[in-house]
Amino acid sequence: MNTKILVLGAGAIGGYFGGRLVEAGQDVTFLVRLNRKKQIEGNGGIVVINSVNGNYTFKPTLITKEEGDGNVEYDVVLLSSKSYHLQASIEDLKPFIGKNTLVIPLLNGIQHISILEQAFGRERVLGGLCVVETTLNDKGEIHQPSELNQLIFGQLDGGTTEKLNQLAQAFGSTKAKFTLSESITQDMWNKYLMITTMSSITTLMRTPLGTIRDSVGGLEFIESVFKETESIMRANGAPLSDGIVDRYMTLVKTISSQFKTSMQRDMEKGLEIEGDHIQGYILQLAKQHNISAPLLRCAYQNLCVYNEMLKARSNQ
């Protein structure tokens, strides 16, 4: 069966995973903003992936919301927008969501799930996440510098269906690792714990992970941020895996010393960041459960100051 795949965006994440699906011969269309379309057309209609997992250059099928007639029904949508573009992305996607379309969101965090369920209907929204280090350079090429290139998806209530098994098959033969999970809600909370901690420390210290972990007291500091975040999530009933902090601390000790988070990369480029969606939401939960969270407060304040600087710069 031909699976019709729509990828929202052809940027660092959508372009990477969508490109891997094109490479594997899948039927993929990219729904992009006019600016990105012009940039790709300016590059001869070509998107370049430079990746340690294999370079690939491809000519994507592009549509913009202005061009979409809404008559094609997609089996699945990969939604990789930033949290602050979520509402706009929902509006862009609406004409392309049919009765049987499934939406796999790849955003960090958890709050977007209920927003998507409201917009598209509970039965159409899956859970999803990606673990991939990827960024766009100023020519619009995708740079994917580490072996981490996994996309995980599954039903929010657990279990699986025939349709999901078919999707897993369609996704199965690519150079990226697509995994069907029967416990995606837990996977999403686990990843949320990881990204809250990693983005907090890397944006605070403004250096790749290696320097932070090798500094005096660095590992203890990182573990304290993990534990503070974990305690808030558990107080809120998050289904985190047992021993999850130990697992992530092993990752912290073994991952490339050059590792950077996407929030850190966005900051380096002077772009908008997802602090409210990631740290801000956890701090709201901390308040609700009366938990003091001094480390996350500090990380979040740093992000708020960055936002203020961005605002001042854009008013100049």
Ligand SMILES: CC(C)(CO)C(=O)C(=O)O
């Ligand atoms: C997995 C990780 C940490 C990769 O950089 C990520 O999701 C992010 O930075 O947003």
